[in-house]
Amino acid sequence: MQDYFDKIGSSRLFSGFSRDEMVRALSCLDGTIRHLDRKEILFREDDPLDSVGIILNGQVLLCKENAYGVRFIFSDLGEGEIVGETALRHSRESSGYEAMAGTDSSLLFLKINKIITPGQNTCSLRGRIIENLMALLLDNNRSMYQKLDLVSHKSLRERILHYLALQSKKHNSSSFEIPFSRSDLADYLSVDRSALSRELQRMAEAGLIRFSKNYFELLDRELIP
Numbered sequence: 001m002q003d004y005f006d007k008i009g010s011s012r013l014f015s016g017f018s019r020d021e022m023v024r025a026l027s028c029l030d031g032t033i034r035h036l037d038r039k040e041i042l043f044r045e046d047d048p049l050d051s052v053g054i055i056l057n058g059q060v061l062l063c064k065e066n067a068y069g070v071r072f073i074f075s076d077l078g079e080g081e082i083v084g085e086t087a088l089r090h091s092r093e094s095s096g097y098e099a100m101a102g103t104d105s106s107l108l109f110l111k112i113n114k115i116i117t118p119g120q121n122t123c124s125l126r127g128r129i130i131e132n133l134m135a136l137l138l139d140n141n142r143s144m145y146q147k148l149d150l151v152s153h154k155s156l157r158e159r160i161l162h163y164l165a166l167q168s169k170k171h172n173s174s175s176f177e178i179p180f181s182r183s184d185l186a187d188y189l190s191v192d193r194s195a196l197s198r199e200l201q202r203m204a205e206a207g208l209i210r211f212s213k214n215y216f217e218l219l220d221r222e223l224i225p
Contacts, residue, residue, distance in 0.1 A: 001026070001033060007056045008108055011080045012139070013132045017125070025125045030111040035104075042083065042099035042107075049095055051109040052133070053083045058105025059179050063098045063187070073188040075143050076102060076179055082136040083107070102179065151190055156199050159189050164209065168218055175217040182213075 005022070008014060014022045025031075034053070036042060042060060043049065053060075060083050062075040074097070077083055083099055115129060146166065153159045163185075167176050178185065186193035203209050210217040 001031070004033060004056055004106070004108070008054075011054050011056070011108075012136050013054050013082070013129065015132055015135075016128065021125055025129060029114045029129070032109050033106060034109055035106050036101035038101055038103050040101045042101065043095060045095060045097050047095070049084050050113065051111055052085055053107040053109045054136075055079055055081050055083065056106045056108055059102035060105060060107070061100050061102045061184065063100055065098075071187055072190050073180075073184060074147055076188065077143070078179065080136075081139065081143075082133070085137055102184065156189075156191055156195060157203065159191065160196070160199060160203065161208075163189065164216055164218060167216070174219075175215070178214050178216060180214060 005019065008026070009017065009019065009022055014025070017025065033056070036058070042053070045064070055077055057079055060077045060081075061073050062077065062083070063071050063073050065071050084095060115126060115133070150159060150162055150166075153162055164178075167178055168174055170176075180188060182197065183193055186196045189196065200209070200211060204211060208218075208220050210219055
């Protein structure tokens, strides 16, 4: 745990905490570190949850399957973001989605009943932790709204350009790396992988983008936010 104190202390959950306060909070919230390999399942949609996880490094993909068993990615979470937040409604409630490591990742897990259960002999820092948890949940909601905005675009090219524009804005640059493999990007955009590859090639030939694996560059200045 001590090896991760700097990383934990820089997370939104412990914003404004001194090192001593953070150590006290981790102790009374039963904080534990879990390491995951790429593609390892964190939890499945029917698994009961009793903890929330803060991503210390790596990436977690939130996935669902449709009635035909086709997986799609509806959100990707990175360093400092929270996963398993449905446990905040009621301890042992299932999430309704699957969480999978998009890369090798490390997460800090906190027992949710130590925070939200009325009458529980909880940490004296409970109020500040809850405030920071709410801020993290708001960030997650913004990500969900971004995804809804993305899938509202009808054509494949519009979805691709919208996603790349968001990544360009996030990195404050016209060139950047995206956090997805080609297969995961197709799942995230809810499109066929072969169709995605063909459209990316057409866009490159039209002089709109340049790309190699997960590196992209927007060439049309009108596309740059």
